[in-house]
Amino acid sequence: MRVRKGDAQEIRRVNRRAILEHLRKGPLTRAELSRRTGLAKSAISRLVEELLQEGLLEEGAFTSPPLGRPGTLLHLRPGARFALGAELGVEGTVLLALDWRGEVLWAKEWTHPRETGLEARLQRLLEEALPRSPGAWGWALPCPG
Numbered sequence: 001m002r003v004r005k006g007d008a009q010e011i012r013r014v015n016r017r018a019i020l021e022h023l024r025k026g027p028l029t030r031a032e033l034s035r036r037t038g039l040a041k042s043a044i045s046r047l048v049e050e051l052l053q054e055g056l057l058e059e060g061a062f063t064s065p066p067l068g069r070p071g072t073l074l075h076l077r078p079g080a081r082f083a084l085g086a087e088l089g090v091e092g093t094v095l096l097a098l099d100w101r102g103e104v105l106w107a108k109e110w111t112h113p114r115e116t117g118l119e120a121r122l123q124r125l126l127e128e129a130l131p132r133s134p135g136a137w138g139w140a141l142p143c144p145g
Contacts (some may be wrong), residue, residue, distance in 0.1 A: 016038060016047055016142055019067070020056070024100060027060055029071030048074060056080045076100055085140040088121050090114055095128055097136070108133075 018037045022028060028036070034044045051057045061071040063137055082105055083092045094104070096107035108128060112121060 011048070015043065016051065019020060019044070019047055019051065020100075023057070023074060023076050027073040027075040029063055029073055031068070031071055033074070078103075079105065081135060081137050083138050083140065084133060084136050086125055086129065087142060088118075088125070093121060095125065095132075097132065 006044040015037070018039075019033055022033060022036050030041065030044050030048055033039070033048070035040045038042070039047075048057065052059070056077060057074050058077045058123045060075055063073060065071070078099055078101070080100075082099050085096050085098065087094045092109060092111040094107065095110045099105055110124070110128075112124070133139075
């Protein structure tokens, strides 16, 4: 990704992504996020507040470090966003949703005759997926061969 100097929106997106990536590994306080990302504490506070307002993060337990002020652990809200994945098999299709920890939220599987054409398989996939897709960050559809 190429960032143009002074492109504030792109820098904000990159910084938000960095926060989310660190929190994918486990809960952290704002101070820990600041140290790990290299961002100023004020920037972390502003971005975390945005992410909390959007429902992507949750505040958890308080921490009591040996030095300094207590902090609040931040973690990703489990069902806030998800990705859809599908596999079109020879005799069946699988559709599933994964949260940002890679855990399966739900899955649906159905069979179809071997001779079912690709267009019919994709149509059924869309019928099953579209009602379930609000909030999805993306779709993955592997294409073998």
